Amino acid sequence: MAQTELLEAYRVMRTIRAFEERVHEELPNGGIPGAVHLYAGQEAVAAGVCAALRESDYIASTHRGHGHAIAKGCDITAMMLELYGKAGGLCNGKGGSMHIADFxxxxxxxxxxxxxxxxxACGSALSAKVLGRDQVSVAFVGDGAANQGSFAESLTLATVWNLPVVFVVEDNFYAQATGTRYHLKGLDVARRAEAYGIPAATVDGTDWFAVHAAAEEAVERARSGGGPSLIECKAGxxxxxxEGFDQQGYRGEGEVERLRSEQDPLTLFTAKAGLAEPDLSEVDVTVDAAVELAVATAKAAPEPELSELLTDVYVSY
Ligand SMILES: Cc1ncc(C[n+]2csc(CCOP(=O)(O)OP(=O)(O)O)c2C)c(N)n1
Ligand SMILES: [Mg+2]
Known part of the structure; x- marks a missing residue:
């Protein structure tokens, strides 16, 4: 694989990590309204999948969406402005963390x-199919969310309409405080794919290379008319x-420390990628400066104008 591609994968994952760690630091200080769910630990999933996509392809994210947005190329200053609910945010400060979008x-x-x-994602995939465009859509779905009826319905639609869509299930071992061994009986979601007659893979979600290889195959299948696939990625x-509402009493002792020391997607990536230390350091410096700038810009930015309160809505009052 080309060095530039590997360095870009590192830049994306490193940006997600720095963004999330910084938001975690900022949150107790106030200023970021609304609910915030952090993606650190799962970076290789967003980065590995999105590296297999074109800019014109679509992704539909989850409540834990910062990583997906960064990996798909969203501007981190505009994202930070959005988290702070400020003017100039990606959704004009009206969406916040859980509704970041950039069409x-x-x-x-x-x-x-x-x-x-x-x-x-089924909708955008259907539009691409009807319009004869070769765009692929990816739906990111959590392990808990995989138990929702809409997920089953989406698999059905994608299958019967042979849609260019890839379902990426992110099993981070919990749905809120409920472990997957309770709500999934410990079974892989990927096994359900057989019932729909679609190809599926279960991969180590901390391994960018494994995620990327599975994504390339599924995206190519979708783009060439082969229909939907499911990829299940496991990463804590x-x-x-x-943020702010979880004492994590449901976690095993030392679980988070173990994840950070043994299952860190960035450490695992750099150990495998063989990139030069100066190149990695240069990315680190650039990324940290960009995240600092994003936070400073967001803090200093004005609130949206009151006159904009009722704009960007479907109905007029
Ligand atoms: C339809 C619906 N039901 C319930 C909720 C409340 N809720 C928010 S996050 C969450 C758990 C999601 O778990 P998972 O899909 O595994 O994603 P994770 O938080 O682990 O990334 C639930 C139940 C919701 N947001 N939407
Ligand atoms: Mg989960």
Missing amino acids: SKGMLGANGVAAGGAPL RFFGHM
Whole structure:
């Protein structure tokens, strides 16, 4: 694989990590309204999948959407402005963390509705099919969300309409505080794909190379008319379910420390990728500066104008 591609994968994952760690630091200080779910620990999934996509392809995200947005190319300053609810945010400060969207990058939105992205991705995939465009849609879905009826319905639609869609199930071992061995009986979601007659793979979600290889295959299948696929990626989250509201008493002792020391997607990536230390350091410096700038810009930015309160809505009052 080309060095430039590997360095770009590192830049994306490193950006997600720095963004999330910084948001975690900022949250107790106030200023970021609304619910925030952090993606640290799962970086290789967003980065590995989106590296297999074109800018014109679509993704539909989850409530834990910062990583997907960054990997699809959203501007991190505009994202940070959005988190702070400020003017100039990607959604004019009206969406916040859970509703970040940027159609110009094919990012159809984070989503407060568990499994809400799956039917949306079917919709964008159907539009691409009807219009004869070779765009692929990806739906990111959590392990808990995979139990939603809309996920099953989306798999049905995608199958019978042979849609160019890839369902990426992110098993981070919990749905809020409920472990997958309770709500999934410990079974892989990928096994359900057989019932729909679609190809599926279960991969280590901390391994960018494994995720990327599975994504390339599924995206190529979708783009060439081969229909939907399902990829299940297993990777634990480093933070609680939601910032400020999770004491994580359901975690095993030392679980998070173990994830950070043994299952860190960035460490695992650099150990395999063989990139030169100076190149990695240069990315680190650039990324950290960009995240600092994003936070400073967001803090200093004005609130949206009061006159904009009722714009960007479907009905007029
Ligand atoms: C339809 C719906 N039901 C319930 C909720 C409340 N809720 C928010 S996140 C969450 C758990 C989601 O778990 P999972 O899909 O595994 O995603 P993760 O938080 O682990 O990334 C639930 C039940 C919701 N947002 N939407
Ligand atoms: Mg989960």
